[in-house]
Amino acid sequence: MSEFxxxxxxxxxxxFDQVVGQSSVTSTLKNAIKSNQxxxxxxxxxxxxxxxxxxxxxxxxxxxxxxSTETIDDFSFNIFELxxxxxxxxxxxxxxxxxxRVPPQxxxxxxxxxDEVHMLSQAAFNAFLKTLEEPPVHAKFILATTEKHKIIxxxxxxxxxxxxxxxxxxxxxxNLKYVADxxxxxxxxxxxxxxxxxxxxxxxxxxxxxxxxxxxxxxKLTYTDxxxxxxxxxxxxxxxxTEHLISNDISSLxxxxxxxxxxxxxxxxxxxxxxxxxxxxLLCQNKETVSLFSVNKSLKEKYLQQAELMNIxxxxxxxxxxxxxxxxxxxxxxKRLLVEICLMQISSYGFDEESxxxxxxxxxxxxxxxxxxKKTKEILPIYPITKNEDDPKVKxxxxxxxxxxxxxxxxxxxxxxxxxxxxTISILSSLNDVxxxxxxxxxxxxxxxxxxxxDLLMKKWKEMISHFKDLEKSNLALNLNINSPELIEKNKxxxxxxxxxxxxxxxxxxxxxxTYLRNSLNNDLLELETEVKxxxxxxxxxxxxxxxxxxxxxxxxxxxxxxxxxxxxxY
Numbered sequence: 001m002s003e004f005x006x007x008x009x010x011x012x013x014x015x016f017d018q019v020v021g022q023s024s025v026t027s028t029l030k031n032a033i034k035s036n037q038x039x040x041x042x043x044x045x046x047x048x049x050x051x052x053x054x055x056x057x058x059x060x061x062x063x064x065x066x067x068s069t070e071t072i073d074d075f076s077f078n079i080f081e082l083x084x085x086x087x088x089x090x091x092x093x094x095x096x097x098x099x100x101r102v103p104p105q106x107x108x109x110x111x112x113x114x115d116e117v118h119m120l121s122q123a124a125f126n127a128f129l130k131t132l133e134e135p136p137v138h139a140k141f142i143l144a145t146t147e148k149h150k151i152i153x154x155x156x157x158x159x160x161x162x163x164x165x166x167x168x169x170x171x172x173x174x175n176l177k178y179v180a181d182x183x184x185x186x187x188x189x190x191x192x193x194x195x196x197x198x199x200x201x202x203x204x205x206x207x208x209x210x211x212x213x214x215x216x217x218x219x220k221l222t223y224t225d226x227x228x229x230x231x232x233x234x235x236x237x238x239x240x241x242t243e244h245l246i247s248n249d250i251s252s253l254x255x256x257x258x259x260x261x262x263x264x265x266x267x268x269x270x271x272x273x274x275x276x277x278x279x280x281x282l283l284c285q286n287k288e289t290v291s292l293f294s295v296n297k298s299l300k301e302k303y304l305q306q307a308e309l310m311n312i313x314x315x316x317x318x319x320x321x322x323x324x325x326x327x328x329x330x331x332x333x334x335k336r337l338l339v340e341i342c343l344m345q346i347s348s349y350g351f352d353e354e355s356x357x358x359x360x361x362x363x364x365x366x367x368x369x370x371x372x373x374k375k376t377k378e379i380l381p382i383y384p385i386t387k388n389e390d391d392p393k394v395k396x397x398x399x400x401x402x403x404x405x406x407x408x409x410x411x412x413x414x415x416x417x418x419x420x421x422x423x424t425i426s427i428l429s430s431l432n433d434v435x436x437x438x439x440x441x442x443x444x445x446x447x448x449x450x451x452x453x454x455d456l457l458m459k460k461w462k463e464m465i466s467h468f469k470d471l472e473k474s475n476l477a478l479n480l481n482i483n484s485p486e487l488i489e490k491n492k493x494x495x496x497x498x499x500x501x502x503x504x505x506x507x508x509x510x511x512x513x514x515t516y517l518r519n520s521l522n523n524d525l526l527e528l529e530t531e532v533k534x535x536x537x538x539x540x541x542x543x544x545x546x547x548x549x550x551x552x553x554x555x556x557x558x559x560x561x562x563x564x565x566x567x568x569x570x571y
Contacts, residue, residue, distance in 0.1 A: 007207040020175050021167035039160040041141040045148040046164030049204030056142040060111035078107045085119045093127045103138045117143040118150035132158045166201025169294040189296050190223040238277035245347045253343045267339045268329045275322040281307045282315045318346045450522040454487050460520045491525040496533050503530050
């Protein structure tokens with residue numbers, strides 16, 4: 001039985017043409033070799049598992065093959081690799097510098113590949129500077145790192161920097177297909193896209209996942225197996241949830257969410273997946289942004305079909321609510337209820353009457369055909385109206401607007417139809433006006449706007465601080481205690497804060513603060529403003545001398561006391 005070799009090593013590229021997703025880097029290195037314009041040192045930086053060390057090995061081999069007149073193909077003895085994670089001391093770098101002085105026995109260049117170079121100590125970096133700047137002609141250095149920002153600028157200035165990018169999902173899927181064909185493994189394209197998304201642009205991670213899943217599924221990868229093994233929710237869940245959101249079917253939403261919870265998925269995992277799904281639908285609203293997400297063709301068609309039923313305002317509001325739910329999830333004591341409230345809020349948006357009037361796309365029907373929509377617009381419902389003349393509350397005036405069409409030229413049947421339509425429209429518009437006026441009156445009568453004094457405000461303010469302390473919001477209570485409110489207008493208060501972090505905290509809890517104050521003061525029109533006023537540092541005493549001067553300004557008798565006792569204020 002042959003020894004198993006992981007795919008990441010077995011299918012590691014041996015030439016620049018085999019490198020996946022780094023065409024800009026590989027083409028530059030190939031041209032540099034052909035033109036014999038090689039720098040003395042290179043820095044390969046980028047995320048993990050994208051081919052930095054692989055390209056370094058290929059480059060080290062290619063420069064010797066290109067510049068050699070010998071028939072030897074293997075120049076591996078001219079390549080020296082150093083792991084800076086474990087060899088990061090000054091002594092390790094000094095040993096390396098001593099080896100650099102010795103020229104190669106075969107070939108033109110000795111290549112030193114230092115992986116994870118950001119792990120070198122400060123002293124090791126300093127010991128390496130001179131050699132890196134002026135190495136021997138036969139020596140080339142290739143530094144590789146995942147954290148470029150940790151390398152000191154003096155090292156960066158001595159290197160030719162190559163930034164490696166994350167491998168996109170399409171390239172990862174192509175590479176996985178190639179490996180599957182070589183290993184005689186049956187795979188679903190949807191399953192490969194899931195692996196690509198889970199690997200987050202790292203080709204090595206995708207191959208590791210691929211090996212693990214092949215062992216799990218016995219050389220047959222299906223979408224269901226991959227989703228279950230990687231703990232990923234099926235995208236069909238999100239399509240169903242979105243359908244129920246736009247149709248305001250809250251009961252079905254709760255049933256689906258309960259099923260997701262029963263399958264062992266976390267609520268935050270679900271809300272994050274829903275946010276990603278809504279973001280994808282938002283991208284589908286414009287042809288230019290469709291290319292920003294990569295999925296297979298069948299799944300892309302599903303997204304485009306569902307995106308046609310959606311409205312941009314609805315999607316933006318849904319994303320805001322989902323993001324707020326995600327931020328509040330960890331702090332919530334009833335996490336399930338938090339997610340359910342979020343779903344209800346999203347579902348309810350767009351179903352109020354004003355939104356329906358402003359935007360027709362919020363009204364979703366099962367049929368999307370243009371003929372159906374035309375029929376819906378042509379057929380007007382006729383409501384039976386019982387007119388009670390004795391009731392003074394109901395007075396409906398039916399006015400028929402004079403049509404622009406010359407009715408004398410129309411046949412009798414068309415005249416009747418036109419008259420009937422005009423009457424129906426007038427009656428419906430009159431009814432809508434009556435309902436809107438009634439609703440506006442109802443809203444006006446329910447608004448509380450009691451007057452309050454600054455003393456009453458401060459009393460309720462202290463009670464609110466105690467309330468937030470009981471809710472274990474000590475940080476908020478502390479900030480409210482040190483920053484007293486000011487009554488600037490009849491229904492407007494202002495808090496003067498000292499820094500932006502306090503403003504951020506108050507703004508996050510603004511709704512809770514206003515809710516408490518409005519209820520306690522019986523004023524629904526109350527508003528809250530914040531203002532940042534930094535403390536003048538000149539007025540704050542720091543040294544003993546400054547403190548003495550500050551105290552002397554407040555009480556001049558301290559000078560006499562200090563002279564009697566022989567005190568030194570600078571001590």
